[in-house]
Amino acid sequence: MTGRDLAHAALEAAKAKAKERGTSPGRRRPATGGGQSPRRRRWSGPGADARDPQPLGRLVSRLMSDRGWNESVTSARVFAQWARLVGEDVAEHAQPIALKDGELTVRASSTAWATQLRLLQGKLLHKIAAGVGNGVVKRMRIQGPTAPSWRKGPRHVPGRGPRDTYG
Template identity: 70%
Template sequence: MARAALRAAKERAAARGTEPGFRKPGARPVGGRAMSGLSGQNPRRHRWSGPGFDERDPQPFGRLLARMSSQLGWNARLANGRVFGQWPTLVGADVAEHAQPVALNDGELTVRASSTAWATQLRLLQRQLLARIAAGVGNGVVTRMKIQGPTAPSWRKGPRHIPGRGPRDTYG
């Protein structure tokens, strides 16, 4: 029975001038229904992605965040945050142990040292630190550094101050 059906299909195909099992591109199959991806349907509906890159392919999360941050104008703020977040890796563990970033305004990074000796050392290393920060975060994020030593407690209380010897006046 199967052989008879195959022979009948071959005869019909020979009468049409085609081989059985092969259709012309865009031809409707027997039964009148078009298969997905062939003509007869909306061409935008079933366009399959090939082996190459396509915008509909799943994207890495980092790439999506980078695109979103550039579209929203967050790149400068993220670079500033990276200076504070990656401080030990940018300047090294020894320097990070004795110096902490305090503020970053208009390219000027304010760094507070743990002692006056470390503040002097950081002033001497300022160019190397700026180069390392630029290599890790990007050029133009930090253009100059303001290095401060440790701060002593302030004895000034209130908005008005009378000049004098300072806290020693109160100890009799």
């Protein structure tokens, strides 16, 4: 059987199935939707219309609000623009770690910088609010540098650790 014969047999089977359902094979169903032909265009008038071209920024902001992404995008702006928001000298010694429920966790490079950041906390909150909006960062939690862990492996013995052997 050739390809032409297979196509002819498939067409005949489709026609027979259409006849069983009670529809004639050559006719299309009328288009639904207001009784208007789908090929006919409706042009917008001289006034503003929802079908008119929109600026990309407006479309993206509408998409973000519809999907509920506003909060995550705003928190991402805090991380992306950290150096611009707080200043280059502070950004060299402090890194944002997490932003959850309006609390920004910041890790300082030294204990002296952690103390300095605690003193500057009010000014930093005002700068961040001016840059990304009020209410995004409500409070800051400042951490000093983390100490190295002496725990290695799955087993651990309580005690002072490696300092016991030093003297």
